[in-house]
Amino acid sequence: MALGSLTVASRNVILPGYDQPQAATITVDVETGKIIDIQHEYLPVNPSGREDTKVRRIDAGDYFILPGLVDAHVHLNEPGRTDWEGFWTGTRAAVSGGITTVVDMPLNSIPPTTTVENLSLKRRTASGQCWTDVAFWGGVIPGNQPDLKPLVAAGVKGFKCFLIESGVEEFPCVSEDDLHGHMKELKDEPTVLLFHAELETPSSTSDLSHDSPDPTVYETFLNSRPEDMEVNAIKLITRLQEEYKSLRCHIVHLSASSALPIIQAARRRGLKLTVETCFHYLCLSSSNLLNCRPEFKCCPPIRDRSNRDSLWKALIDGDIDFVVSDHSPCVTELKKLDEGDIMAAWGGINSLGLGLSLLWTEGKTRNVGITQIISWLSEKTAEHAGLSASKGQLKVGLDGDLVIWDPNAEFKARQVSKELLHFKNKLSAYEGMTLRGVVQKTFLRGQLVYDQARNGFDELDPLGKLL
Template sequence: MSKRIFTGKSVLLDGSEPVSATIVIDTLSGKIDEIRPYICDRTDFADVDDADWIDAGDNFILPGLVDSHVHLNEPGRTDWEGFWTGTRAAASGGVTTLVDMPLNSIPPTTTVENLEVKRKAAEGQCWTDVAFWGGVIPGNQAHLKPLVDAGVKGFKCFLIESGVDEFPCVNESDVLLALEELHDRPTVLCFHAELDAAEHSEPHAEPQAQDPTMYSTFLSSRPQQLEIDAIALIARLHKQYPSLRLHIVHLSASLALPLIRAAKASGLPLTVETCFHYLCLSAEHIPHGRPEFKCCPPVREGPNRDTLWEALLDGTIDCVVSDHSPCVASLKKLDEGNIMSAWGGISTLGLGLSLLYTESKRRGVYIRQMVDWVCKKTAEHAGLAHRKGQLKVGYDADLIIWDPNAEFKVTKESLNFKNKLTPYEGLTLQGRVQKTFLRGKLIYDAGTGGFTGHTPSGILL
C-alpha cells in the first residue's frame, strides 16, 4: 500500500483542541487522504509496513510550521546562511515551509532574472519547501507584475535603510508607484515599518555620549516613534488602495497598536506579524556588551512585551515568525561588545516553537492558539492556505511529532544554522520536536541523529 498512518491521542486538527485521531497519508501524492477517529490497533491497516505506522502516543501531532519571514542570504552571502543549513535548521524546529526574504542575498529578489538566480542556487539544497518574497526598491516598479506572474508570494520594502546597499529604502512616492502597480493583483505588500520622519527616512544618529556596549544606548536610538510614524504613513496610503492587502513585518512597538486597530476597524485589509524574540525577550534583561541580542526594530521592555501578547491574543497581531537574520561572527562585534556597530539580526531557526511554547505556558496560552499563529495564519499570509498550515484532507502531509514534556538546554552544538550565534544559548526550553515529516516523508528525527541518512526533499513553491 502507498499509505502511511499517523495516530495519536493529541492531534491538532483544524480549529479544534487536541483530539484523538488517525491521519492516513497517500505517500505517492504526499497528501492527507483521510482523517479518522483514533485507531489504536492495525486491524484496518494490516498490510501497512511497520515503518509506515507512526503512533505518537501521548505526544502531539501538529501541522508543520510555516515560517513566512526568513533570510537565507544565498547566493551572495552564503557564508551568513544558505538553503542547505537554513532549511535543515528549520526542519529541526518543525518548520516544513519557509518563505525567503528578498534580501540579504546578492542579487536581491527585485527582478524575475534575480529570482531565477536564487531559484537556481536553491535547487537540490532544500530540506523544507521554500517560497519567495519579491522586493520593492526605488525604480523597480516595472518588475513587480512580472514577479507576481513568476510566483513570488508578495513583496517587501523598507521605510528606513535596510543595512545593505543593494536593497535601498523607499520613500512615499516609491510606495505609491508600487501600490499603483499591484493594487489589482492577488498579492501583498509588506513593510519594514520604521520611519524617521524628522530625518527623511534616515536612521537616528548614534548617541554621542552613551556607551555603545549598553543595550539601552541602542534601544534609545530606535524609539517606538519610528514604528508609529511608519504605520501612520502606511495606513494613510492604504486608504487610497484599499483593495490590496498590506502587512507590517516584525512589529515591536506596542504604542503603534491603536493605529493598527483603527485601520483594521475601518475595514482596511491590514495584517501584522511579530517575532519570537519580541514575545520571549525583554530589554531590561539583556546583558551588557551582548550584540547577539541586537535586531531592528529592537527588543523592548517587559511591559511592552506583555502588551504585544495581549494584542496577539485579541487578534490585532495575526501571526508569529522568526525573522531569522544571521551573519558571520565578525559582523556581530562580539569581541568588542559594540551593539551600536554590530549587525542587527537574531538567529532563531529550530528554536521558535519551543521558545513560544515555553513562554505560552507561563501565560496560560493553549497549544491550539500557538498553532494558529505559526501555522495557519502564516500560511494564509504567504498565500499557501490552500495546502499548508493545517491538518486537513487534501492538504500536504506536513506534520510534526511534538513532545510537550521534553526539556532541553540550548547549546551551540544543538544549533543547525550556519553561524551558531543566538541570544538563546544557555536557556532551558520546554517542548521539543521529535520528528518532522514533509508531505509524509520523514525529514528530521531527533532520536536517530537528526538528518543522518536522508537527502533533501523540499521543493520550490
C-alpha cells in the first residue's frame, strides 16, 4: 500500500543558500522518503473538503521548519554497557531534540567497533530499536590495522582513536608508532581519522603535584588536564599529517582555545584538518561550576569564560567547523554524586535532545542566527560523516527529515528537568537552566517520529535505519 506524501508549509524555512528563514512549502514522497518539491512561497495547505488519507498536510504558520539535525558524536554504548545508554533510549532522546541522524562512537560498547565482526554485532543489536537513522564510526586501537580497510568496505564513516587512555580497557590508546601503521593503511581510503586530542607529556603531568589535593574541587580536575595536553596532541597530529597528506584528520571535542593557532597554521599549509567542539564548551564555563558536582566532569574539561569566548569566535570565523553533543553517559553510581568526587567520577555529559536549544539560547546573546546554527548542527556534520548525499539540508532529492520548531517557547516549567530528558540515565549538567526553542514535531523521511503535543512518542514507532 502506498504511503502517500507529506506537505509542510511555513513562513520560516531554513533553506540552503539563504542567510535568513524563507517562506516555503515542502513536499516529501513518503514512499521513497525523499523531498520531491520545494515551492519558495508559503502556501497554506489546510485542505478544504474531504481529506485524502494518503496526503498529509501541515500548516506550520510562523513555526520554523528545520532540516533534521545530524549529531556526529554520540556514545550509545550498546551492546555491553546498555545500562549506561542504548539505541532505544538514546535515539528517542535525539529525535526529541530534532536530531534525525546520529553517528555512534566505537566505544564504550563491549565489544568496541574495531572489527567487522564487532560492527555486525552492533548493527544486529541496533536493528529495530532506532528512532533516528544511525551510522557508525570505527575504532583505531593498537594492532587492528588489518581490520581498517574491511571496516571501510563495511560502511563505517571513519575511525576514532585516543592519544591518552580512554577510560575503558577494551579501547586502549595508540602511540605515535602505532599511528604510522594505521595512517599508512588509511591514507588512500575515502575516510577520516578522528582524534581524542589530549597527550600527556612530562610538562603536562608535572602540574598534578602542586594542585589542590581535594578531589571534590573542580579546579583540581581542571588542572589535571591542562590546555597543553591538547596543544601537544594537535602538534603531533599535524606533524603526522605532513607525512600522510591525503588523509583527512579531525579533532573531536576541542576545548582549548590555545590550540587554535596550530590548527590555523596547519590549514594554511593545506592540511586536511577539521575540528569540532561541543555544547558544554560553548554554554558552560569553569568559573560557574560548583565544587562537589561531578556531573560537570568531561574530558577535556570545561575551561574558563575567556576560553569559551575564544571558542565562539573560532566557530563564527570558521576555524571550528561544527558542534556536536559528545553525549557520553554512564550509570549514576559512576558519577560519584554522593561523594562529590570529581576526580574519581566518570567523565561525560549527557545532552542528547538539548543541543539545539542550548546553542539557540546562548547564540542569541552573541547575535548568532538560526541559519548559522543549523549549518553547524546539520549541514556541516552531515558533510563530516559522509552523509551529504541524503542528509543535512532541505533540498529536493535528499531525505525528508524535517523538524517543526518553536523558537520562542521555553522548556516546560521554564527549566530543564529530569521529566524532560529521554536518555536512560537522567542526569544532566544543564538541569535547572532555562532554555528557549522547543521541537514540536520531528519527521524522518516524511514520517512522524516525535510529537511534543502527544507526549512525544504515543502511538508512534521507531523507523530509523542503519546507514
